[in-house]
Amino acid sequence: MFIAATALEHGRLSAFDTTTRTTTQTVAIPPFAQFIVTTETPGRVHVFFDVNPRFVSNPVLRSYDAASLGEVASAPGPQSHQAIGLARSRDGERLYALTRQYNTGDRFLLGPSRRFTYAADSLAYLSNFAAGEIAAAPIELLASSGLLAIDDTFVKRYALEAETSTAVAGLPGRGRDMIVVGADTRAFVTTERVIREPGGEPSGEDAIVAVDFTTGTVTRVASGFSSAITSTPAAAACRYGVDSGFVSLPLVGGMSQLRLTTTCDWEASSSAPWVRLSATRGSGTTVLDVTVDSHVLPESRTATLVIAGRRVTVTQAGGVTQAPFGSFDTPQDGAVNINGSVAVGGWALDDVGVRRVLIYRDPVAGEGNDLMYIGDAAFVEGARPDVHAFLPEAPFASRAGWGLMILTNMLPNGGNGVFRLHAVAEDVEGHQTLLGSRTIHVDNASAGLPFGAIDTPGQGETVSGTVVNWGWALTPGSSATIPADGSTIDVLIDGVVVGHPTYGFFRADIASLFPGYTNSNAAVGYFSIDTTLLANGMHTISWVVRDSAGRAAGIGSRYFHVFNP
Known part of the structure; x- marks a missing residue:
């Protein structure tokens, strides 16, 4: 499928099927669409509009859902500017919009250009910097992060987060369009002749030239006017995935590891000498060691790694730090009639980084006086946009949300009674903070519903290729049963049933914990998932179980991430 936007007075956005060569849908949009780009996660179409390109205009950037073509966000551009370019970052997380200012008092005289950066998912404004006098054809470079x-x-070449720029090469005429090839080592540019003054003679040359970034040499490829240029797609587009966007280490420094997944060549760099990578270039999937020196100043410090175009923020504690902070939000304190699985969740942040959130419960009779450990919560990227928006500069702010699914049937007394839960955040320096406590009233004896858990993929885990989804399910009592063929267990991905697990395997711990049920000795099942059929990004998985008595319940629900290079 491809998507096109009209640039005339009667605006429309249309999707076309490339196989049947037919229009699949069309929606009305404002007139004067000038530039269009797409991002994969989430699937968006971004259009840069001029209000009226023939007069003083106020450009507007709008985002549309790639599936429905419905508008999901908009961002007004600067006053009295013309839209002159739009590009996406290599990781699809940012948009770069180029504008050119009209001089005050004369709408036909153009001033300098600016480059505005927006978040691709929300169109939130991030920054703006100078872009020379007559900017065009923006492209983010992979290796140089420029x-x-x-x-x-x-x-x-412009720095992404600064006013600085360096000239790569001079052109034989005014540049119009550009593509970058050869692993970001050279470009092809179309140029044109231009009349600099009214009544003057045209200067420059209509041509296509090749620009070598290493030597700065410019070679004429073809003569004649060419307004636009593109390249044929490679046999397989390169994709890159890094398993974390953050690294946090204590004052004494140390080492952490990052996994890069790809089938292509890659380069990596560090913005600071106190952070070093075990390799700065290579090919294919690898694990990179990140070594951080010790720190002596009171303030924390940060650096940025660029690994195959993906940014990783490194934060190190200083001599003066604080304990983590956050909240234990769900379930509601005093919640009653809890049975089966219960989700506990909240958020946690720190001045350097939260290492983990531990979930405990009060001991029951015979267990002593110490809190009883239940498990570590998982952090979920994008789960708490409210916290991210309120504290955008905090380390790990985009993944502040945490959660853990507790199977209450495995609590003492068969998961019946009153239990007090506690959430404790621990940062990379070992400081701990009690985020809160919740009392829940659990009654599995009266529920009589199927129960169980999903074991894999892990909460928030990144997977690729074919993965095995393991889980288990039981139903209470000795009369009702779950069919041995697994036909009444639905596996749902993103809320859609994708099949049924192969069911009926023995697991000793389940058989001993829940003896006497019909399926006690055959409670385990598995389902194979071909993740190449899923889009790269975040997904959900869950099971829904029905027994022979007609009782049904959902067991296990979690987020996981797919990345196939």
């Missing part, structure tokens, strides 16, 4: 763009008769 933005390449044309500025009149120059190709320039």
Whole structure:
């Protein structure tokens, strides 16, 4: 499928099927769409509009859902500017919008260009910097973490988060369009002649030229006017995935590891000498060691790693730090009639980084006086946008949300009685904070519903290729049963039934914990998932179980991430 936007007065956005060569849907949009790009996660179409390109205009950036073409976000551009370019970052997380300002008092005289950065998922404004005099054709470079763009008769490399720029090469005419090839080592640029003054003679050359980034040399490839240029797609597009966007270490420093998943060549770099990578280039999937020196100053410090175009923020504690903070939000304190699985969740942040959130319960008779450990909660990227928006500069703010699914049937007394739960956050320096406590009233004896758990994939785990989804299910009593063929167990991915597990395997711990049930000795099942059929990004998985008595319950529900290079 491809998507096109009209640039005329009667705006529309249309999707086309490339196989049947037919229009699948069309929606009305504002007029004067100038530039269009897409991002995969989430699936969005981003369109940069001029209110009226013939007069002083106020550009607007709008995002549309790639499936429905419905508008999901918009961001007004600067006043009295013209939309002159739009590009996405290599990781699809940011958009770069180029504008050119009209001089005050004369709407037909153009001023300098600006480059605005927006978050691709929400169109939240992030920053803006200078982009020369006549900017065009922005492209983010993979290895250098810079933005390449044309500025009149120059190709320039701009720092992503600063006003600085460097000239890569001069052009024989005014640049119009550009592509980057050869693992970001060279570009092809179309140029045109231009009249600099009214009544003057045209200067420059209509041509296509090749620009070598290493030497700065410019070679003419073809003569004649060309307004736009593109390249044929490679046999297989390169994709890169890094298993974490954050690394946090204590004052004394140390080492952490990051896993890069790809089938392509890659480069990596560090913005600070106190953070070193075990390799700065290579090919294919690898594990990189991140070594951080000890720190002596009171303030914490940060650095940025760029690994195959993916940014990783490194935060190290200083001599003066604070304990973690956050909240234990669910379930509600005093909740009653709890049975089966219960989700506990909240959020936690720290000035350096939260290592884990531990879930405990009060001991019952015969267990002593110490709190009883239940498990570690999992952090889920994007689960708490409210916290991220309120504390955007905090380390790990985008994955502040934590959660753990507790199977109450495995609590003391068969999961019946009153239990007091506690959530404790621990940071990378070992500081601990009690985030809160919740009392729940659990009654599995009266529920009589199927129960169980999903064991794999892990909560928040990143998977690829074919993975095995293991789980188990039982139903109370000795009369009702779950069919041995697993036909009444549904596996749901993103809320859609995708099949039934192969069911009926023995597991000693389940058989001993729940003796006497019809399926006690054959409670385990598995289901194979071909993740290449799923889009890269976050997904949910759950099981729904029905027994022979007509009782049904959901068992286990969790997020997982797919990345197939």
